[in-house]
Amino acid sequence: MQHDLLIVGSGITGLYAALHAKALGLSVLLISKAKLESGSTFWAQGGLAFPTSPEDIEPHIQDTLKAGRGLCDESTVRLFVEEASQHLEKLLSYGVPFEDHQTLEGGHSHPRVFHAWGDASGRAVSVTLTQVVRDQGIEVLEGAFVQSLLLSDTGRVVGVQTTEGNHVAGAVLLASGGFGQMYPVTTAPEEATGDGIALAYRAGAVLRDMEFVQFHPTVFLAGNRGLLITEAARGEGALLLNGQMERFMHQYDPLQELAPRDVVARAIDAEETKTGRVYLDLRHLGEAFVQQRFPSIYERLKSQGVDISREPVPVSPAVHYTIGGILTDTNGKTTLEGLYAAGEVASSGLHGANRLASNSLPEGLVFGVRAVEAARQDLKFEIPASRTVLETVGSKASVQQVIGAGAGINRTAETIRLALQTLPHPEPRAGSIEELEAGNLARIADTVLRGALEREESRGGHFRTDYPEPDEVRHSLFQIPPLLEPL
Ligand SMILES: Cc1cc2nc3c(=O)[nH]c(=O)nc-3n(C[C@H](O)[C@H](O)[C@H](O)COP(=O)(O)OP(=O)(O)OC[C@H]3O[C@@H](n4cnc5c(N)ncnc54)[C@H](O)[C@@H]3O)c2cc1C
The missing domain is CATH 1.20.58.100 (Fumarate reductase/succinate dehydrogenase flavoprotein-like, C-terminal domain)
Structure with a gap:
């Protein structure tokens, strides 16, 4: 069956874009290789960064540019921050239960990270939006792996081939997330195998800045899957200690524990080499506060034998976020006709050389919607003639x-x-x-x-x-x- 728009991926980007497409009257098919509640979105902890007032727009822009180390596209950053708040309103209207208090995270000059369900903000977004997608009767295909892009003989992307068959459409939006699973230890889930980036690359699309990979500084290592301890923990006052149980971040950056991620990650790596181990210490925040503010992390680490409210947690940096990706303009348009990309799969110019904490969930909202708007102006139905090789x-x-x-x-x-x-x-x-x-x-x-x-x-x-x-x-x-x- 033919649709106006195919969306590959049901993280925050795909779910929210599908709702927008439906509101515009487009026929849309949302495809996920896992269940709808999936992707990095489901595991995101800290929350979503939005300017907290009109006066906070410029500081949010400056913080993003600073983290990006000269490689952000400033007009993209401005547009992102200026448009972000309207999507916060929309998420609230869909029923995402944001809490009243906003948190400070590394690289932010102001507490502007909105969170829900304590430290399970991504799960709150994923579960809530999935329910709205189901309530609105949007057509979904779960457990279908997109293995090829279909192209017409003019070179336009006109559909996808999944393990369930071929699907053609007026445009295709890739919202398939990053490639954390390329690394032996990562916080990213099993789904993060860079499929969308590889498919677009095989079809001839331009990729950008692929060497930039973000390591999260504070990860508890439990086998291949790193258990993340959100940056919000340091935002709430958690401290880093080296193997001699001494604070060290003042030697690396004036912002200390709240320096940008790349600085903190390399500092931890260096102290591990010098002193054997690095710990995150939350004990002074108080047992009741830790358990109430970080309930999921508390439970997950308890099951690994560590009580984060009573003992310092050993942490190491681990791969967390794909900064580069498929080159797009600010409307999610890739270098191939008919193909759009948004969210972690894309290189939109927002993050530059380093992503500012909690900018990526809102990125999926802003650029997912912009991609749907642009695709709607550009629907063309051509016959598939070839597919990207397996x-x-x-x-x-x-x-x-x-x-x-x-x-x-x-x-x-x-x-x-x-x-x-x-x-x-x-x-x-x-x-x-x-x-x-x-x-x-x-x-x-x-x-x-x-x-x-x-x-x-x-x-x-x-x-x-x-x-x-x-x-x-x-x-x-x-x-x-x-x-x-x-x-
Ligand atoms: C542990 C963790 C914590 C994080 N915390 C935060 C945070 O607090 N704040 C923040 O802003 N960011 C955070 N991030 C980053 C953020 O979660 C992601 O950047 C964001 O969720 C990406 O959303 P997305 O919609 O682009 O992709 P994802 O949420 O990764 O979704 C990808 C989707 O694509 C589907 N898919 C992939 N390949 C295929 C295929 N071949 N065929 C069909 N379907 C496919 C998957 O099934 C999935 O549904 C965190 C990341 C991790 C891993």
């Missing part, structure tokens, strides 16, 4: 090992070159969903490594120990000739 790699672990060693929190030409030599090559053949996901990760891991090698400087989410200072302000662009096969 590519597989035997195991995700083989990619994770190489990337973890080659493009981690500290990089050098030597580690990156070795990784480029040992990265598995995706093979052009069909396979299981896990093998296709690994193929997607391998296809774009190459861009992370090449970007990291060519960027002989350090900036935001890219740190080269052999070039520790910032140098030229420039973006990295990646494009290959389309990898297509006839239908």
Whole structure:
């Protein structure tokens, strides 16, 4: 069946965009490889940054630009902050139960992070919007893996191929999230395998700034999945201690525990090397406050044998957020006709070299809606003639090992070159969903490594120990000739 708009992904971006499309009278199909309540959105803790008053618009813009280390597109940042508050109103009208008190987070000069359900803000958004999507009867396809983009013979993206069959539409919006699973330890869920980025790249779209990967500073390591301890904990006063149980952040940044994420993450990494361990200490905040303000984190760590209200928690940096992605304009338009992208999958110019905490959930709202508006002006129905090729790699672990060693929190030409030599090559053949996901990760891991090698400087989410200072302000662009096969 033909739709006006296909939306791939049901995180905050896809759910909210689908509701907007429906309100505009478009016929929309929302596709998720997992259930609707999924993606990083479901796991987000801290909340959503919105300016708290008209006077807070300029400070929010300046904080975002500062975190982005010279690589943000200022007009995109301005538009984002100016439009964000209208979406807060909309979320409230859908029933997201934001609490009255706003939190301070790293890099913010003012407490402007709105949260819900204590420290389960993303879950509150995901569950609430999913219910509204269901109530409004929006057509959904859950558990369907998008494996190819369909193109017409003019090169326009005209649909997707899922494990359930082909779907054609007037436009396609990718809202499929980031690629945290490229790394051996990440806070991002299983779904975060960079599928949308790899699909767009194979279809010939331009990717941007892929080497910028955000490490969250305070993650409790429990196997491959890092258990995040939200930045809001430091916003509420939690302190970092080294292996000698001494505070150290004053040696790294005047903002101390609330310095931007890249600074805190590298400081923790350095103190781990010097003193063996780093801890996050919440004890002085009081047992009752900790349990009431951070209920999910309290329970999750309790199940791992750590009582965060009574003992310092060992923490390490882990991969958290995909800063680069599919190049888009401020209307979510990619470099391919018919293809739009918004949310973590996209490189819209908002984050520059480093994302400001809690700007990414609102990013999905602002740019998801803008993409729907632009797509509506550009619906064209053409016949699919080809699809992007299927590519597989035997195991995700083989990619994770190489990337973890080659493009981690500290990089050098030597580690990156070795990784480029040992990265598995995706093979052009069909396979299981896990093998296709690994193929997607391998296809774009190459861009992370090449970007990291060519960027002989350090900036935001890219740190080269052999070039520790910032140098030229420039973006990295990646494009290959389309990898297509006839239908
Ligand atoms: C633990 C954690 C905590 C965070 N905390 C915060 C926070 O407090 N504030 C903040 O602003 N940001 C936070 N972030 C970042 C933020 O959650 C994400 O950037 C944001 O949720 C991304 O939303 P999205 O809609 O773009 O993608 P996601 O929420 O990741 O959704 C992606 C969707 O795409 C679907 N999908 C992917 N590939 C395919 C495919 N091939 N076929 C079909 N469907 C597919 C998935 O099933 C999923 O539904 C956090 C991230 C993590 C991991």
